[in-house]
Amino acid sequence: MTARVEEAKDASTGIEGDESIVIFASSFHTGDPAEDNLIECVTKKVQSGSSKLRVHPEGEFRDALFPWLEPRTAPQTAEDLPELLERPGVDARVKERGIRYIVWIKGDTERTSSGGSLSCAAGPGGGGCFGLAWWANLSAYDATIWDMEDGTRAGKVSANVNGTSVIPALIIPVPLIARTQAAACKGLAQQLKSFITETPSTT
Amino acid sequence: MEPYELVAGVRYPADLTDFTHVENPELQAEWTIKLGTANLQMFRTLFNGMFIKTIELDDIAQANSYPEIDFIIEPKLEEVEFSVPQQSGTDQFVVWLRYNLKLLQPDGQLIGAWRITGYGQQDKGDLGMGSENAMKNAAITALRDAAANIVVGFPKAPGVQKYVLPVNDLPMDDITESDETADDQT
Numbered sequence: 001m002t003a004r005v006e007e008a009k010d011a012s013t014g015i016e017g018d019e020s021i022v023i024f025a026s027s028f029h030t031g032d033p034a035e036d037n038l039i040e041c042v043t044k045k046v047q048s049g050s051s052k053l054r055v056h057p058e059g060e061f062r063d064a065l066f067p068w069l070e071p072r073t074a075p076q077t078a079e080d081l082p083e084l085l086e087r088p089g090v091d092a093r094v095k096e097r098g099i100r101y102i103v104w105i106k107g108d109t110e111r112t113s114s115g116g117s118l119s120c121a122a123g124p125g126g127g128g129c130f131g132l133a134w135w136a137n138l139s140a141y142d143a144t145i146w147d148m149e150d151g152t153r154a155g156k157v158s159a160n161v162n163g164t165s166v167i168p169a170l171i172i173p174v175p176l177i178a179r180t181q182a183a184a185c186k187g188l189a190q191q192l193k194s195f196i197t198e199t200p201s202t203t
Numbered sequence: 204m205e206p207y208e209l210v211a212g213v214r215y216p217a218d219l220t221d222f223t224h225v226e227n228p229e230l231q232a233e234w235t236i237k238l239g240t241a242n243l244q245m246f247r248t249l250f251n252g253m254f255i256k257t258i259e260l261d262d263i264a265q266a267n268s269y270p271e272i273d274f275i276i277e278p279k280l281e282e283v284e285f286s287v288p289q290q291s292g293t294d295q296f297v298v299w300l301r302y303n304l305k306l307l308q309p310d311g312q313l314i315g316a317w318r319i320t321g322y323g324q325q326d327k328g329d330l331g332m333g334s335e336n337a338m339k340n341a342a343i344t345a346l347r348d349a350a351a352n353i354v355v356g357f358p359k360a361p362g363v364q365k366y367v368l369p370v371n372d373l374p375m376d377d378i379t380e381s382d383e384t385a386d387d388q389t
Contacts, residue, residue, distance in 0.1 A: 067351035
């Protein structure tokens with residue numbers, strides 16, 4: 001399995017102890033929203049370990065700002081952010097909740113290739129599987145970070161993980177699974193924490 | 204969202220509050236989508252937030268008993284469509300909703316018929332498990348999308364600027380006439 005995690009910073013960052021972030025899947029109108037389980041995984045990992053961050057529940061925040069964070073109405077780029085913050089009540093609701101950053105995650109996990117052959121048979125005397133099957137997955141995710149304090153884009157973090165899973169079978173199949181999405185989640189979460197807190201990344 | 208200084212009479216017809224869509228896609232399992240309760244909850248929450256007061260009416264004529272009513276809304280769900288991953292070849296469950304919101308003056312005269320769509324999609328999740336939940340979440344997203352459409356589009360809904368909103372409070376550039384207004388219905 002190979003992993004590449006990168007960041008591009010547009011502005012200096014930092015977060016106070018009473019401030020939070022919100023993590024969303026990008027709108028399907030902009031294409032390629034990250035899967036729910038990836039969002040849940042990143043949210044969980046960002047809230048744990050060293051340099052952990054406070055994450056505000058995205059559903060509550062979306063409801064509080066209704067209708068301005070729905071897929072149809074959400075700002076498409078950071079350039080649209082000032083317009084959102086100028087809408088009646090929006091800035092106050094953001095400040096009430098101490099939301100400092102919004103993180104939009106897009107991307108997916110795809111099977112890029114597969115091959116091999118595996119066959120199983122069973123009879124009165126027993127059964128078994130023979131052969132070898134394999135497939136390769138690519139998990140590619142981008143997280144764009146918006147700074148709600150000054151209404152600008154703070155930067156972007158990305159994680160790309162390639163991995164090949166193999167199931168060799170000599171009577172009993174032995175699956176060797178490359179969990180590319182889990183690795184991308186871990187890499188993205190660690191990089192997000194270091195990006196926001198401006199501490200050196202350990203990855 | 205800041206509420207409009209309006210009192211809305213709202214009539215929820217039975218075909219909205221009892222709405223059930225049953226469809227059997229070719230070579231797929233039959234789907235039954237019950238949207239009646241969700242419709243009612245969505246519109247109640249939405250209209251209570253959009254207007255300073257809403258009054259639910261059993262029929263349009265009942266509005267005569269409430270002189271404070273500025274206008275009446277009667278929503279109807281006209282069409283539901285969906286697709287499942289096996290049909291679309293993607294990993295998405297998708298739901299489309301099409302509503303027709305009839306806007307009426309307190310005396311029952313039609314102001315305009317406002318058609319609104321809602322779109323929602325939801326990925327099928329790990330190993331495609333929980334397709335009922337994915338379909339449910341796609342429908343909820345579509346309901347929210349329709350609600351967002353109503354909030355954002357209300358000032359430009361057919362006849363609203365002419366008959367519902369206080370025209371003097373609007374910038375002149377915003378005043379346009381729509382195709383389907385009371386003038387066109389006569």
